[in-house]
Amino acid sequence: MQDTFHGVIAFALLAFMLLLGSLLRSRVPWLRASLVPASIVGGVLGFVLLSLGLLPGYSPGDFTTLTFHFFTLSFMSLCLIGTRRHGGLQGGSIVRGGMWLTLAWSVSLGMQGVIGYVLVSVYDAVTGSNVSAWLGAIVTHGFTQGPGQALTFGNIWEDTYGVANAAQVGLIYASLGFLMAFVVGVPLARRYLNKGLNANQASRLDVSFRQGFFPAPEQGEDANSSAPSMGRMVSHPANLDSLAYHLGLLAVAYVITHLWLTFMQGVIGDAAPMGINLGVLFSHNLFFLHGLGVCVVMRKVIDQLGLGHRIDDETFKRITGTSVDFMVVGTLMSIQFSVLYALLTPVLLVAVAVTLATLLSCLFIGRMSGRLGPERALTSFGCCCGSTGTGLLLLRMMDADFSTSVPKELAFFNLAIIVVNFHLLMIFAPIVPSLSGGAYLAVFGGTAIVMLACLPLMRYWERRGAMTFKAVNADKAADRPNGYGVVANSSPNKGVVS
Template sequence: MQDTFHGVIAFALLAGLLVIGSVLRNRIHLFRNMLIPSSIIGGLIGFSLLSLGWIPGYQSSDFTALTFHFFTLSFMSLCLTGTSRQASLSGGSIMRGGMWLTIIWTISLGLQGVLGYLVILGYDAMTGAGVSEWLGAIVTHGFTQGPGQALTYGGLWEGEYGIEHAAQVGLIFASVGFLVAFAVGVPMAKRFINSGLNANKASQLDDNFRSGFYPADDSPVAGRMVSHPASLDSLAYHLGLLAVAYVITHIWLVFMQGVVAGAEPGGINLDVLFSHNLFFLHGLGVCVLMRLIIDRLGMSHRIDDESLKRITGSSVDFMVVGTLMSIQFSVLYALLAPIVLVAISVTVATLIICLFIGRLSGKLGHERALTSFGCCCGSTGSGLLLLRMMDADFSTSVPKELAFFNLAIILSTFHILFIFAPLVPSLGGWGYFAVFGGTALLFVAVIPLMLFWRPSTSAGTVATKGVTS
């Protein structure tokens, strides 16, 4: 049985580092004031220990698979979650607010990739280093999308097109993105609050928020029991629902791999599109369909959305720790200069986009700008955590707009996520600019239309299927 413990202990290390990170966040004054998430503290400790060789028998590659699967679980549980509660502080139509968030994210996805490509191109021209431009392009999958997509697409670029270190560099960018989201986002949130720019005036950075723990007599209740524990524990029940979706997705991919084997219509390698590396995309679709069927059958009372949100949040925490521990120090050291240049350029551009378009979005514009910055540098989870600083009890309509956004971005970037992203190195430079840059420009052109769109008030009260993890 000893051979079975390697992966289990790797998971235990992630969990233990989360606990250590939470204790340090609670005890160290600097960490409390900086509001650094426990997952980042734990992940940085794990990365340091692995880099120094102080975890015998383990290396960064041992945590890559765990990172991928926790990312997949976070997305699938996100899409299995139902309608969030109504907001009391509205910024107008939920759909219109969600479209503003979608526009920012979609522009960021295209612009970050093009900017990363151009920075590496310029770096090579000045230094003659010969770094692949695609290592700059993958920044958008690390920043705007997160570690799961960076690992997914980076792995495909390595395996299918020989782009060396693409997955590792993607993970590095994802890690830097999380750090940037909080290093820039937290001071920005504090500035908005101190200037009175937040709509929810009840929001404040209280002691619970800073310490990372609730007191014994004031801890919130999260979730309700759906199944009777004498039959099945409710948490096991919800994990079982996700397990069903996981199995269905696996069967679907295996079936389609047999159907499309060797098929390349229009030069598109369909084997890549149905690879298990894209499990999260197909799993997302499966979970959306499962939720629709459950709701149609009137069985939504058999799912506790708060329990699913806790699974999503826990998966994100594990994913962040795993992402940082999956970084190979040798790759980071060898490519440090171009990585830093790309990260700085992308951060500045993303911040400008979020602040400018957020301001144009009208009421709750500051909340949208902050949330978008978190989403475009980390994940939906980091965007929501930053939003919580300005809207502690989620009484504005922005969390519900974020629910709409989670599904809208799939439609706005469907051609990139499902078709072009896995095939990026085969596009060539101009083809890449046409797809990613063209998408960004198209949504820039949508902004004037949004300024004149004034939907009826009732549109904002329509229940939107989605999640707020």
């Protein structure tokens, strides 16, 4: 049985680092003041321990697979949450909001690749080094797409085109992206919170937020009164624990997704119409994307059958949040120090330049996106600096209970980015090293320019949506009884929006 414990202990180490990170965050004054999440603190600590050989028997590769699956679980569980509105904070159309996030991400995907390629080329010319420019270009798959895609495309570039260390450099970029997201994103979130710009006013910089833990209840006070509830029990504990019940639903979605992909791989085979390898679309590397679709359908079916009361949304939110925490600490512990040290200067140069450009573009697009602009700017910046999970973790600072529409916009966004960027993700990304430098810049840079050109159209759509939103809300307000119990608006034309 001893041989079976290696993977279990790897998971236990992730949990242990999260625990240590949370304790350090609450005890060390400068960490507490910085508001850095425990997953970042624990991940950095785990990376240091692995690099120093203080976790014997374990290497960064032991945590890569766990990271991939926690990323997948975080969004599958999010899509099993219902669509019930919370206090009017939904913010309008989820599709429209999701398209703003998609636009920001698509600009970033093309822009980051161009910046990385150009900077490494310039670095080689100035220093006389021989670093492959493709090790700069892969930054966009590490930052904008995250560790899973960085590993996927990095392995293809290594095995097929001989780009040495592409997978590991991609993973390093993904890890640096997480760090950059929080080094820049946390102060940005704090600024928004201090100014009260977040729509969900339940998220605020109180003592619990800064400490990282809720205070102990006062004497005679109920133990649960000082902290929000984790959710409600759905199944009777004498029958099945409610958390186990919800994990079971998630497990059903996981199995269905696996069977679907296995079936489609048999149907597709080696088909490659117009040179496009359709097998990539149905590979397990894109498990999370197909899992999103399965979970959306599952939730629709459950609601249509009138069984929505058998699901507690708060429980799934906690599963999502837990998965994000494990994903972040696992990604940081997956870095190989030797590769990072050998390419430290060009990698840091690219990472800093990409972070600055991404921040400016996300702030600009977020400002144009309407009433949830701060949430979308922060979320899109997180998504473009590591993975969608990073954006979700930053969003959690401004929307602690996920009561705005932005989490749902993220679910839509994960599907929309595949459609909008199909040509990059499914056609060009796997064969990038076979392109000339000019062709690469034209394809990726051209995509970023086209996306930026769509901003006026998106702005017009947003204004139209805002006008409709205000008109409908004004009409609802007019229908409410006034202080004397009389309906304020009795016009027969009420509710009509032109």
